[in-house]
Amino acid sequence: MSDPVLRLSGIEKFYNRGKPNEVQVLRGAELDVKRGEVVALVAPSGAGKSTLLHIAGLLDTADAGEVAIAGEVLGGKSDRRRTIVRRQEVGFVYQFHHLLPEFTALENITLPQLANGVPPKEATARARDLLASVELEGRAAHRPAAMSGGEQQRVAFCRAMANAPKLLLADEPTGNLDPTTSDRVFGALMTLVRETGLSALIATHNLELAGRMDRQVELREGQLVPL
Numbered sequence: 677m678s679d680p681v682l683r684l685s686g687i688e689k690f691y692n693r694g695k696p697n698e699v700q701v702l703r704g705a706e707l708d709v710k711r712g713e714v715v716a717l718v719a720p721s722g723a724g725k726s727t728l729l730h731i732a733g734l735l736d737t738a739d740a741g742e743v744a745i746a747g748e749v750l751g752g753k754s755d756r757r758r759t760i761v762r763r764q765e766v767g768f769v770y771q772f773h774h775l776l777p778e779f780t781a782l783e784n785i786t787l788p789q790l791a792n793g794v795p796p797k798e799a800t801a802r803a804r805d806l807l808a809s810v811e812l813e814g815r816a817a818h819r820p821a822a823m824s825g826g827e828q829q830r831v832a833f834c835r836a837m838a839n840a841p842k843l844l845l846a847d848e849p850t851g852n853l854d855p856t857t858s859d860r861v862f863g864a865l866m867t868l869v870r871e872t873g874l875s876a877l878i879a880t881h882n883l884e885l886a887g888r889m890d891r892q893v894e895l896r897e898g899q900l901v902p903l
């Protein structure tokens with residue numbers, strides 16, 4: 677059997693370690709996300725879901741435990757190797773789109789590919805295909821400020837997929853949208869994820885959206901338990 681796309685083993689994380697205000701946010705969190713699997717991460721506010729996603733996406737380090745992406749254990753690796761794996765294998769989506777305001781939708785999806793050495797023609801063609809897959813071909817030349825919240829977020833999904841990652845990590849990706857738009861935009865994200873066969877860990881407070889994923893885990897007292 678192939679390695680899981682994401683494996684978290686025994687993850688522990690403290691803030692302000694050794695100080696009077698020390699908090700332990702993660703207490704031996706364990707999770708495997710298999711190839712093509714979409715897992716919902718449900719957690720009350722402040723439970724540590726952003727912390728967990730940042731550790732899974734190699735933006736932060738754990739105090740104990742191991743993160744492996746596509747079978748590669750990354751704990752002891754250099755910052756350089758972790759950065760390469762993050763850029764090539766992981767896509768991030770946040771609650772707010774974080775698109776670059778001075779660039780168009782198309783450019784926002786092209787730029788991460790250029791940074792990874794993809795030739796401009798190829799990068800632009802891929803960006804156009806991605807925009808078409810979320811029905812935004814007509815918005816290619818728009819800057820973020822000239823798009824609706826739902827459109828901005830769909831562009832952010834395309835940007836996260838730009839470098840064909842193996843793993844998508846999303847932190848309340850539709851949390852900033854009204855319920856109807858959230859439902860539609862979440863549908864667009866799921867279609868994109870399913871079409872590309874991507875594995876994903878998607879944090880949401882919304883149990884209806886969580887129910888549309890393959891499996892649900894809850895972050896409770898620093899551990900991940902099936903919901």
Ligand SMILES: Nc1ncnc2c1ncn2[C@@H]1O[C@H](COP(=O)(O)OP(=O)(O)OP(=O)(O)O)[C@@H](O)[C@H]1O
Binds near residue numbers: 699
């Ligand atoms: N840099 C930091 N220093 C100290 N404590 C922190 C730091 N970052 C987060 N925390 C604390 O760790 C806990 C988990 O934070 P985290 O942001 O991971 O929660 P969350 O589940 O994503 O919350 P929310 O849903 O409200 O965004 C919180 O109690 C928070 O106050």
